[in-house]
Amino acid sequence: MTSLYRSAARFRAELRRFLRQSEDIARANGLTPRQHLLLLQIAGTDTGSTTVSDLVTRLQLTQSAVTELVQRAEEAGLVQRAQSPNDGRVVDLSLTPEGERRLAAVYASLGPERQQLRAIMEALEE
């Protein structure tokens, strides 16, 4: 039994360590862990903007949780809304310069951690 679970256990332990570190770094840059993921998901799209509906899938949160998260991020000056050029009924979300600055700071701090996590995952045997 033991050898079967060894790599999965190591993977989960490292994953928790990575997520914990990521949350700590987000907070050190004035972001909640969810705000950090929100900014990353907006910035990581092909166009640099997205909609609430897209974010529901990407963040695995409910529509109302995403709506509240976006509203608070907007109030904090991290995210801005604009009417979609393609469909006037849709609101596009993008980062403000301050949102971009904080996301870049978290990303830079997390770099080495992410590399370490990737190395561990590549070693996952199954």
Next chain:
Amino acid sequence: MTSLYRSAARFRAELRRFLRQSEDIARANGLTPRQHLLLLQIAGTDTGSTTVSDLVTRLQLTQSAVTELVQRAEEAGLVQRAQSPNDGRVVDLSLTPEGERRLAAVYASLGPERQQLRAIMEALEE
């Protein structure tokens, strides 16, 4: 900015999907997500047993949170305690047959998801 964050955003979206799936499968097998990780961390050690102190590091939880988690898992018949053969003051934790059965069921269901996650991680560019 966009291309820089694209793979990180995809990685986090897939990670959240994986963790959500893992939590759903744990619950479908009568385990809380934390109980699942507890059983995995006990079973994944070299000896198949471990101590509360070890689990504090592996689960990234406080000593009191681990103590409570272990106590509830013991009451649920998933985990058993024994005095360590090496040091009588230390309590070794191991899985009961029922704990082993449920962990194996979660592990079997999660398999394909984990492979998918690994493939995505290997594609992470940085």
